[in-house]
Amino acid sequence: xxxxxxxxxGRRQSVETEPDTPLLYVLRDDxxxxxxxxxxxxxxxxSCTVLLDGAAVVSCxxxxxxxxxxxxxxxEGLGSAERPGRLQQAFIAEQAAQCGYCIAGMIMxxxxxxxxxxxxxxAQIRSHMALNLCRCGTHMRIxxxxxxxxxxxxVSA
Amino acid sequence: xxxxxxxxxxxxALLAASWRPAIAARTEAAPQAFDxxxxxxxxxxxxxALCANCHSATPAAPMAGGFPIQTPFGxxxxxxITPDVDTGxxxxxxxxFARAMTHGVSRDGHHLYPAFPYDHYTRMAPGDIQAxxxxxxxxxxxxxxxxxxxxxxxxxxxPLLAGWKLLFLDHTPVAPDASxxxxxxxxxxxxxxxxxxxxxxxxxxAFGQVDTTHYLGGGEAEGWYVPALNGRSxxxxxxxxxxxxxxxxxxxxxxxxxxxxxxxxxxxxLGEADPADVHALxxxxxxxxxxxxxxxxxxxxAAAAKPAxxxxxxxxxxxLVLGQHVYADTCARxxxxxxxxxxxxxxxxxxxxxxxxxxxxxxxxxxxDGIAPxxxxxxxxxxxxxxxxxxxxxxxxxxxxxxxxxxxPAWPDLAAAVQKAKATP
Numbered sequence: 001x002x003x004x005x006x007x008x009x010g011r012r013q014s015v016e017t018e019p020d021t022p023l024l025y026v027l028r029d030d031x032x033x034x035x036x037x038x039x040x041x042x043x044x045x046x047s048c049t050v051l052l053d054g055a056a057v058v059s060c061x062x063x064x065x066x067x068x069x070x071x072x073x074x075x076e077g078l079g080s081a082e083r084p085g086r087l088q089q090a091f092i093a094e095q096a097a098q099c100g101y102c103i104a105g106m107i108m109x110x111x112x113x114x115x116x117x118x119x120x121x122x123a124q125i126r127s128h129m130a131l132n133l134c135r136c137g138t139h140m141r142i143x144x145x146x147x148x149x150x151x152x153x154x155v156s157a
Numbered sequence: 158x159x160x161x162x163x164x165x166x167x168x169x170a171l172l173a174a175s176w177r178p179a180i181a182a183r184t185e186a187a188p189q190a191f192d193x194x195x196x197x198x199x200x201x202x203x204x205x206a207l208c209a210n211c212h213s214a215t216p217a218a219p220m221a222g223g224f225p226i227q228t229p230f231g232x233x234x235x236x237x238i239t240p241d242v243d244t245g246x247x248x249x250x251x252x253x254f255a256r257a258m259t260h261g262v263s264r265d266g267h268h269l270y271p272a273f274p275y276d277h278y279t280r281m282a283p284g285d286i287q288a289x290x291x292x293x294x295x296x297x298x299x300x301x302x303x304x305x306x307x308x309x310x311x312x313x314x315x316p317l318l319a320g321w322k323l324l325f326l327d328h329t330p331v332a333p334d335a336s337x338x339x340x341x342x343x344x345x346x347x348x349x350x351x352x353x354x355x356x357x358x359x360x361x362x363a364f365g366q367v368d369t370t371h372y373l374g375g376g377e378a379e380g381w382y383v384p385a386l387n388g389r390s391x392x393x394x395x396x397x398x399x400x401x402x403x404x405x406x407x408x409x410x411x412x413x414x415x416x417x418x419x420x421x422x423x424x425x426x427l428g429e430a431d432p433a434d435v436h437a438l439x440x441x442x443x444x445x446x447x448x449x450x451x452x453x454x455x456x457x458x459a460a461a462a463k464p465a466x467x468x469x470x471x472x473x474x475x476x477l478v479l480g481q482h483v484y485a486d487t488c489a490r491x492x493x494x495x496x497x498x499x500x501x502x503x504x505x506x507x508x509x510x511x512x513x514x515x516x517x518x519x520x521x522x523x524x525x526d527g528i529a530p531x532x533x534x535x536x537x538x539x540x541x542x543x544x545x546x547x548x549x550x551x552x553x554x555x556x557x558x559x560x561x562x563x564x565x566p567a568w569p570d571l572a573a574a575v576q577k578a579k580a581t582p
């Protein structure tokens with residue numbers, strides 16, 4: 001067991017765990033941040049997506065030992081139920097969740113997209129979001145929610 | 158004035174020498190009829206010649222072109238070779254097609270860039286070109302105008318290509334070797350005239366021509382090191398005709414790394430080819446490779462047979478120690494047997510060819526970008542670690558794997574190569 005000091009959603013957090021523990025387990029088991037979900041554990045579904053210094057990562061593959069001083073941001077860092085962030089608001093407005101399991105990851109992936117491209121093209125949205133899977137099939141609503149969060153018209157010209 | 162006049166004369170002479178006539182377009186509006194057997198043969202040959210690898214930018218628009226090919230001279234975009242009359246080759250006669258394949262000249266007479274590997278197709282048998290023509294001309298016509306190339310001055314000036322061709326085109330057919338069997342000779346023909354293996358697996362010289370004195374001596378493609386297939390093959394474990402056939406047809410063979418980078422498209426194309434042809438190709442390639450160093454091979458085979466953790470790094474070297482930790486915490490769960498979920502599924506790294514390459518480019522690509530099956534295809538995956546690991550961590554990991562996975566001397570300029578990979582996604 002080793003001690004790791006992490007910067008999560010702007011707060012300094014100290015955890016004691018094995019160095020190869022995935023960040024996802026630390027978030028859920030040690031820090032009670034349950035937004036990120038365990039989907040496949042193999043980095044193939046995206047439901048555990050969080051940001052590391054602004055870059056989207058699948059947290060099931062991030063060993064806690066590799067994080068260092070890099071800032072971790074989870075969906076809890078974007079807003080709360082009372083004060084949802086802009087992507088969260090847009091996902092609610094478009095009712096983009098069905099079962100909801102993938103949505104925290106989807107929103108974090110979209111957060112990275114909008115930080116790089118504030119008004120992305122449909123092609124950019126599709127290729128950027130392709131790494132995250134949704135089994136309910138709400139993709140069209142997810143695309144609409146991202147366009148809404150970016151302040152873009154509902155249907156592309 | 159005299160110099161100017163001379164220059165002008167030279168230019169005129171160059172233009173005259175580079176001039177090629179247009180070949181009249183087909184005039185019949187109806188699609189051509191071909192013997193179905195010929196079309197079928199052409200389909201198989203097209204997979205050996207790897208036409209779709211560059212001519213299909215997306216699976217949704219087969220053979221419609223638009224795929225960017227990076228060269229040291231700029232970017233060349235593949236063109237539409239569907240039988241669309243306006244934007245494809247619908248107006249091309251068989252003679253025009255054969256001239257393009259063997260002389261790199263478009264139907265209208267302009268010179269084509271050798272990103273289109275006509276410097277290999279020159280050696281293709283006329284009957285094979287005819288079959289490929291029959292196949293291509295019976296595909297769905299798609300409207301897709303050519304994307305303008307982005308070439309540095311003066312390479313956008315196509316008449317220069319006449320000189321290039323004069324120097325570098327080889328029209329000698331692949332000579333049969335009477336001391337070898339028919340399958341080997343078939344493989345030699347496929348490798349040299351059709352599959353153009355040397356286009357990526359050989360080094361290139363100043364004018365972009367294949368260095369024939371280092372045939373299959375290792376090259377590069379899309380920023381990857383492309384392994385040598387001759388006596389300098391870096392593979393730690395010897396290929397056999399059977400394992401290489403399996404690899405070429407599926408991208409996966411026991412005790413060898415899965416296909417990655419530009420090779421993925423090659424193995425998916427060869428997966429559609431006639432299995433006997435792929436077997437012949439594998440036999441020929443294996444005959445070109447030397448044997449690995451027995452000590453290296455024994456070590457790699459032992460690791461593959463009975464997985465064991467990699468050794469601890471020398472405690473005095475902080476970079477190697479960091480690399481060992483990155484490996485243990487990030488990679489070992491899949492690459493070392495006996496760890497958490499997914500263990501045993503991934504290659505034991507002493508058997509991984511990328512660790513033995515003369516430079517670290519391919520290993521860096523694999524770590525940063527992972528390996529994902531192509532769109533619509535099944536296959537093994539390796540996740541991408543570009544956003545998970547920092548540059549320092551990737552550098553330390555590569556240094557550790559090189560030293561303790563492969564037991565090879567350190568790569569020079571490793572940190573710079575990692576930096577460069579990050580800068581050019």
